[in-house]
Amino acid sequence: MPPGGRAWERSGTQIEITRNLTIPKLFLRQCKKYGKNKVAMREKEFGIWRPFTWQDYYENVKYLCLGMVSLGLKKGDKVAMIGDNRPEGLWAEMAALCAGAIGVWLFQDCMIDEVRYIIDHSDAKFFVGETQEEVDKALSIKDECPKLEKIIWDDPKGMRHYHQDFLISIRKVQEIGREVDKREPHLFEKLINQGHGDDICLLFYTSGTTALPKGALLSHWNMLTMGRNLMAVDPCYDTDDFVSYLPFAWIGEQMMSISCGLQVGYTINFPEEPETAREDIRQIGPHVMFAPPRLYEGMTRQVQVRHIDSAWIKRKVYEFATKVGYKVANLKFEKKPIPWTWKFLNWLAYITMQKKLKDHLGMSRLRHAYTGGAAMGPDHFRFFHALGVNLKQIYGQTEIAGISIVHRDGDVKFDTVGTPIPQTEVQITEEGEIISRSPSVFQGYYKNEEATRKTLVNGWLHSGDRGFIDEDGHLVVFDRSKDVMTLSDGRPFSPQYLETRLKFSPFVQEAWVVGDKREYVAAVMCIDYSVVGKWADERKINYTSYPELSQKPEVYNLIQKQIEEANKDLPEPAKIRKFVNLYKVFDADDEELTRTSKLRRAFVEKRYKDIVDALYSDADTVHMDTTITYEDGREQRIKTDLRIQEIKI
Numbered sequence: 001m002p003p004g005g006r007a008w009e010r011s012g013t014q015i016e017i018t019r020n021l022t023i024p025k026l027f028l029r030q031c032k033k034y035g036k037n038k039v040a041m042r043e044k045e046f047g048i049w050r051p052f053t054w055q056d057y058y059e060n061v062k063y064l065c066l067g068m069v070s071l072g073l074k075k076g077d078k079v080a081m082i083g084d085n086r087p088e089g090l091w092a093e094m095a096a097l098c099a100g101a102i103g104v105w106l107f108q109d110c111m112i113d114e115v116r117y118i119i120d121h122s123d124a125k126f127f128v129g130e131t132q133e134e135v136d137k138a139l140s141i142k143d144e145c146p147k148l149e150k151i152i153w154d155d156p157k158g159m160r161h162y163h164q165d166f167l168i169s170i171r172k173v174q175e176i177g178r179e180v181d182k183r184e185p186h187l188f189e190k191l192i193n194q195g196h197g198d199d200i201c202l203l204f205y206t207s208g209t210t211a212l213p214k215g216a217l218l219s220h221w222n223m224l225t226m227g228r229n230l231m232a233v234d235p236c237y238d239t240d241d242f243v244s245y246l247p248f249a250w251i252g253e254q255m256m257s258i259s260c261g262l263q264v265g266y267t268i269n270f271p272e273e274p275e276t277a278r279e280d281i282r283q284i285g286p287h288v289m290f291a292p293p294r295l296y297e298g299m300t301r302q303v304q305v306r307h308i309d310s311a312w313i314k315r316k317v318y319e320f321a322t323k324v325g326y327k328v329a330n331l332k333f334e335k336k337p338i339p340w341t342w343k344f345l346n347w348l349a350y351i352t353m354q355k356k357l358k359d360h361l362g363m364s365r366l367r368h369a370y371t372g373g374a375a376m377g378p379d380h381f382r383f384f385h386a387l388g389v390n391l392k393q394i395y396g397q398t399e400i401a402g403i404s405i406v407h408r409d410g411d412v413k414f415d416t417v418g419t420p421i422p423q424t425e426v427q428i429t430e431e432g433e434i435i436s437r438s439p440s441v442f443q444g445y446y447k448n449e450e451a452t453r454k455t456l457v458n459g460w461l462h463s464g465d466r467g468f469i470d471e472d473g474h475l476v477v478f479d480r481s482k483d484v485m486t487l488s489d490g491r492p493f494s495p496q497y498l499e500t501r502l503k504f505s506p507f508v509q510e511a512w513v514v515g516d517k518r519e520y521v522a523a524v525m526c527i528d529y530s531v532v533g534k535w536a537d538e539r540k541i542n543y544t545s546y547p548e549l550s551q552k553p554e555v556y557n558l559i560q561k562q563i564e565e566a567n568k569d570l571p572e573p574a575k576i577r578k579f580v581n582l583y584k585v586f587d588a589d590d591e592e593l594t595r596t597s598k599l600r601r602a603f604v605e606k607r608y609k610d611i612v613d614a615l616y617s618d619a620d621t622v623h624m625d626t627t628i629t630y631e632d633g634r635e636q637r638i639k640t641d642l643r644i645q646e647i648k649i
Contacts, residue, residue, distance in 0.1 A: 034053070038238070041057065060088075068095055068096065068173060078104050079128060080122060082115075083131070085253075089128075102202065126149065127150070132157065139151070156169065200217050214446075215446035215448070218401055223401050227263050229424065234406070241267050243284050244257050245280075251401065255290070269284045287365055292371065296384065321353035325386030335411075358388065372393065372402075373596055375479075378501075395418070400441050404421065417477055420475075424438040432466045435461060442456075478494050480496075485516040488520065498523075510586045524611060525581050526584070527550050560579070581642065610624065623639075
C-alpha cells in the first residue's frame with residue numbers, strides 16, 4: 001500500500017523522464033507521494049461531486065489489474081475500452097498498462113461496423129464496456145472477433161439476464177484481484193517494474209478521413225516526453241483542476257489526463273453526463289482546458305444567442321465590452337503597448353461584462369485554454385481573446401502523441417499555431433508539406449508497414465498538411481494537402497479557412513466549401529436548427545422539421561447575409577457565389593464526419609455529387625433521394641427538393 005501522510009506543495013512538473021520510465025511507474029510514484037492526502041479525481045453522480053484520493057486510485061487500479069492478469073491478460077495483449085469519461089474508464093486503462101498490456105479506446109458513438117473493425121484489427125483480448133449498450137455491441141461482434149476472450153462491464157443496469165461465462169463485472173474482477181493480492185502481495189509492483197519506456201502502451205485509431213482508420217502505436221516514452229515538453233512551456237500545478245469530458249479515444253484527452261495529468265498530479269474531474277458537461281465545467285472552474293474548435297464554436301454560439309435575446313441595456317453593455325475587448329486583444333496580437341485609457345476601459349469592460357460571462361462559461365479561473373484537432377477560425381480566436389481568455393492553438397496529430405507546436409504566452413498570433421515545443425523540430429518540404437521530428441513521434445502503424453514507410457521517413461513524421469513558417473518563426477497551417485483548392489485565377493486556397501469563418505455565425509452549424517479548379521466557389525450550408533428555429537418562431541414562420549425550415553426563403557436570405565459577411569475581405573475568386581441549404585446536419589453516423597468532427601470531404605463529395613453538379617449548372621433546385629443512418633443502425637429514406645441561391649458579388 002502506498003503510504004499516506006505526506007504533505008504536498010504547489011509545484012510545476014519537475015519529474016525526470018528517463019528511457020526506463022513508464023506510465024505505470026509514474027502512476028505508482030505519484031500514488032506513494034500523495035496517498036490519502038490529495039484528491040486524484042472527482043466524479044459527479046446524482047448532482048454530488050464524489051472525490052477519490054490517490055490511495056483510492058491506487059487500490060482500484062491494483063485490484064483491477066491483478067484480476068485481469070488472473071483472467072489471462074498478458075504483456076502485449078490488447079484491451080479495448082469504450083464508455084463515457086468516468087473514473088472506471090481511467091482505472092481500466094491504467095490497470096491494463098500496469099499489466100503490460102496495450103490500451104485501445106473506441107469512441108462511445110461508434111457504429112457496429114467500426115467496433116467490429118477495431119476489435120478485430122487490434123486483436124483485442126479483453127473488452128471493457130460501461131453499460132448494457134456497449135456490452136451488446138461487443139456481443140454482436142464477438143463471433144467475428146476470434147481473439148476476443150472476455151467482456152468486462154461496469155454499470156449493472158440491464159445486465160441481470162446476461163449469463164454468458166465470458167461476461168464479468170469490473171467489481172467481480174476487482175474481487176478476484178484482492179484474492180490474488182493476498183496470495184502474492186508483491187505481484188502488482190513486480191508487474192509494473194517489468195515495463196520499459198520503449199514498450200507500446202496505447203494503440204490509437206486515427207479518424208479515417210479518407211479510408212479505414214489506421215492504428216498508431218505509441219510508447220510510454222512517446223507519451224511522457226510529449227507531456228513533459230508541453231508542461232515546460234505552460235507549467236501546471238498539483239493544485240490545479242482539469243475537467244475530463246472529451247472522448248478518451250481522442251489523443252487530446254489522453255494528452256491532458258494521462259501524459260500531463262500524471263506528471264503534474266492535478267485533479268481530474270468527470271462530469272455527470274456528456275449533456276451536463278458545460279454546467280459541470282462551470283461548477284469546477286478549471287485552471288487548464290483543452291478542447292477541439294467545435295466546443296469553442298458552441299460556446300461562441302451560446303453567447304451570441306444570449307446577446308440576441310437579451311434586453312436593450314444588456315446588449316449595449318455587451319457591445320461596449322466586446323468592442324473594447326477586441327481593441328485590447330488586437331494591440332496584444334500586434335505586441336503594441338496598451339494606452340492607459342484603453343486599460344481603464346478594459347477594466348470597466350471586465351467588471352461590467354467579461355467577469356460574469358467568463359464565470360458563466362466556466363472560465364473564471366482559467367490560466368491556459370488550448371484548442372487543437374482541427375482549424376479554428378480567426379473570428380472565434382479573436383472572440384475569446386476579447387473576453388480575456390488566454391486561448392492558444394495547438395498543432396499536432398495522433399502520430400506525435402498529440403502535440404508538436406503551441407502558442408507561447410505573449411506571443412499569440414490568431415492566424416498561426418505557434419512555435420515548436422522543446423525537443424521538436426519542424427521543417428517544410430519543397431512541396432510545402434509540414435514534417436516534424438521529436439521523441440514523441442510514434443512507432444508506426446499496426447499491421448500496416450506500407451503506411452508506416454510513407455509517413456515515417458528517416459525519423460521525420462510527414463503530416464500530410466501544407467503550411468509555411470512566417471517571419472516570426474510561427475507555423476502557419478494552410479490545410480490538408482489533398483484538400484487545398486485551386487481558385488479560378490490559379491492561386492491555392494484553403495476551404496477550411498472559409499468554412500470556419502462561416503461557422504462564426506450563430507445560425508450556421510456546419511459548412512462545406514467547394515470550387516477546386518472551377519469557375520467560382522460554392523457552399524453547402526447546414527443551419528443550426530435550434531437557433532434558426534427560435535429566429536423563425538419570433539417572426540411567426542411556420543415549420544415542422546429541419547428539412548422544411550432549411551428551405552424557407554426567409555432562412556435562405558438569413559444564411560445569405562452570413563455568407564456575405566464571410567465574403568468580406570476575400571479576393572474576388574474566393575468569394576462564395578452560390579449556396580444550398582442541406583436538409584440535415586453533417587453526421588458521423590452517416591460517415592460525413594469523423595468521430596472527431598472533421599469533414600470527410602472525399603465521402604461527402606461522392607455522396608452529394610448531384611448537389612455539387614447543380615451548384616455549377618443553371619438549375620435553381622436539386623432533387624435529393626437518399627438515406628440517413630441513426631446510431632442504432634436504423635435507416636430512413638429522405639426525398640426532398642433543395643433550393644439553390646445565387647449571391648450577387
